[in-house]
Amino acid sequence: MNPVMENILTRRSIRSYEERQIPAESLDQILLAGTYAPSGRSLQTWKFTAVQNPQVLARINAALREALRTVAAGPGTHPYVVRLKAKAEREDSEFLFHAPTYVIVSNDRENVNALADSAVAMENMMLAAHSLGIGSCWLNHLPGLTRHPVIRGLMAELDIPDHHDIFATLALGWPKNSSPAAGPRKDVIHIIR
Template sequence: MNHVLENIKSRRSVRQYKNEQIKDEELDKMLEAATYAPTGGNDQPWYFTVLQNEDLIKEVNEGAKAVMREMDVEWIAQMGANEQFNIFHRAPTVIIVSGRKDAVTPMIDCSAAVQNMLLAAESMDIGSCWIGFAKFFFENPENMKKFNIPENYEVYFGVSLGYKGQKNPEASERNKEVFNYFK
């Protein structure tokens, strides 16, 4: 099978990581892959904040969970209240993905960048997980400033990265009833 297709089919969200930090060269390759994502009007509106400091990752985790605890969506509030839950699954590296607000399609563009990052990680046998909860911490403008995220940007996602603590599970069955052809 084609290596790209094999990589796409084998990638899974990893929620268990080894304590070992990923290598700088590996991180650089994943970030570079992110910047090759397609964008509306070639805006390239992304901004990546790399966290490898355990205390800062913990601060973002705890801050996001504090916001989650106050939400009206019951399951999110419960996750925020769970002392054992870590939004980044205790990964040694976290990337905060922000998009420039005045871009044509910043959230879509950043989503494509995240997917490139996840696939690059899998190609190097590095675990990854796309984290939507990370944005909650950055709803506070002071937190944006603390992490040097430019004023005209909005945080959309986080990505947790680290060496896998377990082997990827098999893919669940895919829904094949989602195609409509006109030839």
């Protein structure tokens, strides 16, 4: 099988990581892969903020807990948000899966292609990580809270531009367990010839 196709077909979301850090060279390659993703009009307005410092990772997790605890939940609140809010009430809540590396993908909120550009950069980084034997998982906690004052403060601490919003985040690390088998694929392909 073509190695690119094999990499695509065998990549899985990993939610349990070893404590050891990934090599600096591997992180550099993963981030480089993100920069080579296509972007609308080749504007490349994204920024990839990689965090490996344990104290900063703990601060991110604490900011997520704090922000989620203040989210107003009502009858129309999505069940996922309700579960996250309940999880945030626990003192031991961990939203980053104890990943030793965490990448925040932010982008200029005025760029109409910011979400799509960030998404293809994320896929490039996840595929690059998998090709190096490193596990990854796309996390959407921060993007949903990107306008929350606590998260805006965190972004300022992390030197993320004020005109940016967070569009995606990525947990990275050595998988603690073997990758699960792929689930069955849905019948979504329709070809008109």
